[in-house]
Amino acid sequence: MSLLVAPSILSADFSRLGEEVRRAENAQADWIHVDVMDGHFVPNLTIGAPVVKSLRGCTHLPLDVHLMITDPDRYLSDFANAGADYITVHQEACTHLQRTLAHIRSLGKKAGVALNPATSEETLRYVLQDLDLVLVMSVNPGFGGQKFIAEILPKIERLRRMLDEAGNQAAKISVDGGITAATAKLVAQSGASVVVAGNSVYGAPDINKAVSELKAQAAETVRK
Numbered sequence: 618m619s620l621l622v623a624p625s626i627l628s629a630d631f632s633r634l635g636e637e638v639r640r641a642e643n644a645q646a647d648w649i650h651v652d653v654m655d656g657h658f659v660p661n662l663t664i665g666a667p668v669v670k671s672l673r674g675c676t677h678l679p680l681d682v683h684l685m686i687t688d689p690d691r692y693l694s695d696f697a698n699a700g701a702d703y704i705t706v707h708q709e710a711c712t713h714l715q716r717t718l719a720h721i722r723s724l725g726k727k728a729g730v731a732l733n734p735a736t737s738e739e740t741l742r743y744v745l746q747d748l749d750l751v752l753v754m755s756v757n758p759g760f761g762g763q764k765f766i767a768e769i770l771p772k773i774e775r776l777r778r779m780l781d782e783a784g785n786q787a788a789k790i791s792v793d794g795g796i797t798a799a800t801a802k803l804v805a806q807s808g809a810s811v812v813v814a815g816n817s818v819y820g821a822p823d824i825n826k827a828v829s830e831l832k833a834q835a836a837e838t839v840r841k
């Protein structure tokens with residue numbers, strides 16, 4: 618089974634986002650990853666729910682919304698109404714993580730948690746049943762085009778084991794930041810089933826080749 622590939626539109630041409638999303642869809646991408654930054658939780662500003670709503674009209678692919686924002690609870694219903702499929706909050710931004718995850722599911726959406734590189738998988742020990750997705754950050758969030766931090770690889774393995782032991786085999790592990798064909802292979806070997814890729818997809822001369830290379834690198838190794 619191949620890896621799912623979620624191109625990050627952070628690296629796309631913002632002057633023609635709809636077209637960029639369709640380009641990824643035609644290249645057989647699986648999800649579209651949308652990076653929402655508030656200039657507070659991370660040192661950068663991007664887009665909000667109105668853009669997600671516009672993108673919803675441009676693609677049938679699941680919209681994988683990564684909220685790099687403080688106090689995400691305030692905006693969950695906005696992103697749900699805009700048409701997000703996965704809503705991922707940062708563990709570091711949630712005081713009442715279980716409540717936030719339950720809230721996302723109550724809106725009919727898949728609930729995700731992102732972990733910064735320095736955050737332990739143990740912070741998810743008591744919410745393993747409340748998760749549909751764990752987004753393991755392999756860079757410190759805020760910018761595209763950063764270098765992959767290999768120290769997170771054992772975290773993926775431990776998380777996969779924790780989720781399986783808790784009976785949540787359906788939960789996916791996605792990895793975000795510095796993904797190339799080479800690093801995609803490493804994360805798949807560790808147990809990830811989704812990769813987020815900005816620069817290596819939208820910065821590539823041939824987007825079709827870029828997406829299929831990411832999928833193929835891991836075809837033999839991915840666990841689920």
Ligand code: DX5
Pocket residue numbers: 625627628650652683756757758759760761762763793794795796813814815816817
């Ligand atoms: C980083 C974002 C990523 C970013 C990945 O804060 O969460 O999704 O767009 O970009 P690349 O693949 O270029 O590292």
Ligand code: ZN
Pocket residue numbers: 625650651652683793813
């Ligand atoms: Zn992201």
